[in-house]
Amino acid sequence: MTSVGMEVSAFRGGSSANISPPGLDRKGDDPDGRQHERALVRRAQDGDRDAFGELYRLHLPAVARLVRFRVGREDEDSVSEVFLRAWRGLSSYHDTGVPFGAWLYGIARHVAIDALRRQGRDEPRDELPDRAVEPMTTEVLTLRGAIDELPTEQRQVIELKYLVGMTNEEVAAAMATTPGAVNARQWRALKALAEILEEERS
Secondary structure, eight states, rough: OOHHHHHHHHHTTTTOSSSSOOOSSTTTTTTSSSSHHHHHHHHHTOOOHHHHHHHHHHHHHHHHHHHHHSSSSSHHHHHHHHHHHHHHHGGGGOOOOOOHEEEEEHHHHHHHHHHHHHHOOOOOOSOOOOOOOOOOHHHHHHHHHHTTSSSSHHHHHIIIIIOOOOOHHHHHTTTTTTTHHHHHHHHHHHHHHHHHHHHHHO
């Protein structure tokens, strides 16, 4: 992995684990947990709140990580909004081979954009918040700005792989392409990021 790749990966905890449900038996007929996840989605679409609760637990870390990266701070309200919109819009999700996490990713990006717009409209407050909010480091803010300069497909690959935690195969399914194409876009994106960050530091 390049130094830029390590920098992005460090934001999500340094792990390259995929988004497949943790704690499942990955042997046998469901090695990546996708069949289990699909079953949960079908049950949730039938109104099973417990099934959706399990989907929430499985995807909460990735959604929270993505929201924090896009908004620039921890934002529990925005994370909750992602899952509220997902619950309300479950009927619009169709299993065409695109991972459920990719569908949540699309919702999370829209929620983050809405949150940033609200921040821009907010008046300065006279009172401090009830609890301290950990600010984003300069390095992460710089990295976020650099990622935003990438072409859309390269940015999506970086966010889906390093923030959401998908494998090349899952990203390929989400973007209707091949794992090889994902790998090529990742390489080009990391190279472009290295150049952008080098310009920022010079």
